[in-house]
Amino acid sequence: MAYNHKEVVANKPSRFTSGHRMCAGCGAPAVARMILRALKPEDHAVIAGATGCMEVSTFIYPYTSWTDSFIHTAFECAGATLSGVEAAYKSMKRQGKLPEDKDTKFIAFGGDGGTYDIGLQSLSGAMERGHDMVYVCYDNGAYMNTGIQRSSATPKFADTTTTPAGTVVPGKMQSRKDLAKIMVGHHLPYVGQTIALANYKDLYEKAEKAIYTEGPCFLNVLAPCPRGWGYNTEDLMQINKLAVDTCYWPLYEVIDGVYKITYKPAKKLPIEEFLRPQKRFRHMFKPGNEWMIEEFQNEVDSRWQELLDLEEMTNKAEN
Amino acid sequence: MGIRERLSGNEAAAIAMKQINPDVVAAFPITPSTEIPQYFSSFVSNGQVDTEFVAVESEHSAMSACIGAEAAGARAMTATSANGLSLMWEMIYIASSLRLPIVMSLVNRAVSGPLNIHNDHSDAMGVRDAGWIMLFSENNQEAYDNLLMAHRIAENKDVLLPLMVCQDGFITSHSIENIELLEDDKVKAFVGKYKPEHYLLNDKEPIAVGPLDVQSYLFEHKAQQAEAMKNAKKVILEVSKEFEELTGRKYEFFEKYKMEDSELVIVCMNSTAGTAKAAIDELRAQGIKAGLLKIRMFRPFPAEEVAESLKNAKAIAVLDKADSLNGAGGALFEDVVSGMYVSNIHVPTVNYVYGIGGRDTTVNEIKQVYTDLAKIAETGNIGDPYRYLGLRRK
Numbered sequence: 001m002a003y004n005h006k007e008v009v010a011n012k013p014s015r016f017t018s019g020h021r022m023c024a025g026c027g028a029p030a031v032a033r034m035i036l037r038a039l040k041p042e043d044h045a046v047i048a049g050a051t052g053c054m055e056v057s058t059f060i061y062p063y064t065s066w067t068d069s070f071i072h073t074a075f076e077c078a079g080a081t082l083s084g085v086e087a088a089y090k091s092m093k094r095q096g097k098l099p100e101d102k103d104t105k106f107i108a109f110g111g112d113g114g115t116y117d118i119g120l121q122s123l124s125g126a127m128e129r130g131h132d133m134v135y136v137c138y139d140n141g142a143y144m145n146t147g148i149q150r151s152s153a154t155p156k157f158a159d160t161t162t163t164p165a166g167t168v169v170p171g172k173m174q175s176r177k178d179l180a181k182i183m184v185g186h187h188l189p190y191v192g193q194t195i196a197l198a199n200y201k202d203l204y205e206k207a208e209k210a211i212y213t214e215g216p217c218f219l220n221v222l223a224p225c226p227r228g229w230g231y232n233t234e235d236l237m238q239i240n241k242l243a244v245d246t247c248y249w250p251l252y253e254v255i256d257g258v259y260k261i262t263y264k265p266a267k268k269l270p271i272e273e274f275l276r277p278q279k280r281f282r283h284m285f286k287p288g289n290e291w292m293i294e295e296f297q298n299e300v301d302s303r304w305q306e307l308l309d310l311e312e313m314t315n316k317a318e319n
Numbered sequence: 320m321g322i323r324e325r326l327s328g329n330e331a332a333a334i335a336m337k338q339i340n341p342d343v344v345a346a347f348p349i350t351p352s353t354e355i356p357q358y359f360s361s362f363v364s365n366g367q368v369d370t371e372f373v374a375v376e377s378e379h380s381a382m383s384a385c386i387g388a389e390a391a392g393a394r395a396m397t398a399t400s401a402n403g404l405s406l407m408w409e410m411i412y413i414a415s416s417l418r419l420p421i422v423m424s425l426v427n428r429a430v431s432g433p434l435n436i437h438n439d440h441s442d443a444m445g446v447r448d449a450g451w452i453m454l455f456s457e458n459n460q461e462a463y464d465n466l467l468m469a470h471r472i473a474e475n476k477d478v479l480l481p482l483m484v485c486q487d488g489f490i491t492s493h494s495i496e497n498i499e500l501l502e503d504d505k506v507k508a509f510v511g512k513y514k515p516e517h518y519l520l521n522d523k524e525p526i527a528v529g530p531l532d533v534q535s536y537l538f539e540h541k542a543q544q545a546e547a548m549k550n551a552k553k554v555i556l557e558v559s560k561e562f563e564e565l566t567g568r569k570y571e572f573f574e575k576y577k578m579e580d581s582e583l584v585i586v587c588m589n590s591t592a593g594t595a596k597a598a599i600d601e602l603r604a605q606g607i608k609a610g611l612l613k614i615r616m617f618r619p620f621p622a623e624e625v626a627e628s629l630k631n632a633k634a635i636a637v638l639d640k641a642d643s644l645n646g647a648g649g650a651l652f653e654d655v656v657s658g659m660y661v662s663n664i665h666v667p668t669v670n671y672v673y674g675i676g677g678r679d680t681t682v683n684e685i686k687q688v689y690t691d692l693a694k695i696a697e698t699g700n701i702g703d704p705y706r707y708l709g710l711r712r713k
Contacts, residue, residue, distance in 0.1 A: 061530035069521075089391060090371050
């Protein structure tokens with residue numbers, strides 16, 4: 001059935017309530033809300049959260065924004081924690097300790113700090129062991145919760161509090177890790193890279209596939225941060241749009257190893273369009289720093305081309 | 320009555336786990352506890368348990384998965400040693416703060432560094448303030464019995480705390496000794512079913528576990544943990560009494576060996592108690608009034624009861640199998656002497672740090688401690704209260 005935004009929003013009440021303390025203009029709450037809307041209304045869910053912005057803003061004792069069951073333990077172990085929950089479900093279901101006619105789904109949310117970096121081992125273990133769960137990384141490209149320190153998801157040249165753009169070192173000097181590819185290397189049944197665009201179609205459909213594909217699935221979702229990126233809060237959706245139209249954040253999915261790019265911009269915009277509205281890249285626009293923009297563009301181009309090649313190659317192998 | 324067997328400490332622990340039949344076991348191999356998940360995996364592979372075994376990629380994940388499983392509504396167990404417990408450390412505190420009655424088999428080993436795989440108690444001492452109930456075991460029988468009692472204690476509504484059963488790496492874990500096992504059905508009946516009040520998998524009552532807990536609440540939540548730890552004392556006695564009725568094997572906070580009239584007393588934990596008993600028997604034959612107080616329940620610490628039991632002694636040696644590296648003495652020593660001080664009991668007491676990194680402790684060395692105690696009792700001169708036993712000086 002074709003995606004209809006109005007119907008989804010009308011028929012599927014939010015399972016992530018308002019009143020949380022995420023910042024205005026933050027990309028993450030919209031992502032969480034929409035992913036949970038992809039759950040069938042009759043299904044129960046257990047959500048695990050890694051320590052990070054989302055966890056500390058949505059579950060402050062004695063309040064919670066999560067209408068499903070929720071567990072947070074620590075920063076680096078949402079994957080392992082949810083592994084335990086899912087193992088308990090399997091065991092108890094098998095022993096007849098849980099109702100037979102009720103399905104429970106398992107979804108973890110971690111930021112890029114808790115996923116690309118400190119939680120990578122826990123995530124990798126959970127995926128390799130094949131737990132029936134979806135791990136969602138809301139990637140805002142730095143440790144925003146502790147105050148904008150660089151992560152391995154931070155793009156090259158970005159100004160962060162541990163890679164300040166100075167007179168000698170112009171911001172972060174390393175390129176971004178490609179986490180979705182690392183997850184593809186785990187041979188998962190479903191890996192998706194997505195973002196919240198105007199009608200949420202891409203995000204919703206990938207979430208639905210990830211949740212209802214049996215086995216370990218992974219979603220990488222770009223979730224801009226107005227504090228860390230330095231854009232105006234009302235420009236969130238515009239930033240998201242520019243991220244995909246410049247091919248900085250390609251939208252694609254990998255089903256059993258076969259790549260499918262789900263959005264190919266009719267006109268691929270130059271990377272400056274994405275960089276310019278963000279204060280973290282401001283220094284790149286100073287006279288004499290043109291090389292930085294050029295290098296950034298080259299990286300985006302080569303990664304985009306690599307993706308096109310992978311799509312072609314894996315589909316050819318498939319046919 | 321019971322099944323007579325010959326088992327190592329690790330086998331005994333694994334068989335206890337098999338009989339308990341937990342819903343989830345998550346574990347990562349580490350010497351000397353490796354055999355426990357190894358034996359248990361074979362029970363899983365051969366369909367002898369209903370357990371979902373999660374072969375995690377680290378001990379941090381082992382404890383994280385146990386927390387997830389227990390919060391989900393399952394009985395979760397694990398086993399580890401030394402650096403494995405160190406890696407779990409962050410999650411150890413989280414497990415107890417979430418009031419999850421997870422049960423762990425801790426096979427005590429020296430924490431690195433330098434790397435050493437042999438027995439001492441530095442791993443357990445590293446988590447002594449983490450809010451876990453800690454039971455120590457002299458031999459395979461006690462390791463087995465403590466595990467059978469563990470869930471009844473931990474899951475009690477007035478307690479709801481995780482619990483670890485300690486035994487000495489290699490000395491106990493790898494030594495094969497006689498043991499009396501309970502029949503499977505008796506264990507099943509004794510341990511009973513786990514019925515958590517609130518759990519993640521209850522779709523009729525979704526819950527949220529592990530909040531951000533700020534200044535206005537954390538203090539009260541910690542005080543509740545402390546209260547639960549105090550409550551555990553009564554529950555441990557009740558469960559132990561019931562266990563005694565079932566098996567004839569008596570357990571209390573601590574065991575008193577030849578303590579009725581003893582003047583010279585050693586306080587220690589785990590397998591060294593066996594060595595001390597052998598030394599005491601020899602000394603008693605010579606008319607020396609030697610005795611032993613073997614701590615079973617280290618957390619909660621029975622400070623008042625220990626002090627009361629020591630009040631008639633003339634000199635006491637507390638043996639610590641972990642050095643606190645604080646320039647003042649080991650953890651057990653400090654607990655014992657502060658307990659006596661608060662109870663206004665003043666007996667000359669010294670501390671021996673011993674057996675570090677698996678250094679053997681002999682009957683003769685224990686006898687030397689009693690000789691030292693006799694001198695202290697006679698002269699009233701303690702000398703240096705912070706001593707070593709079995710340390711080479713050159």
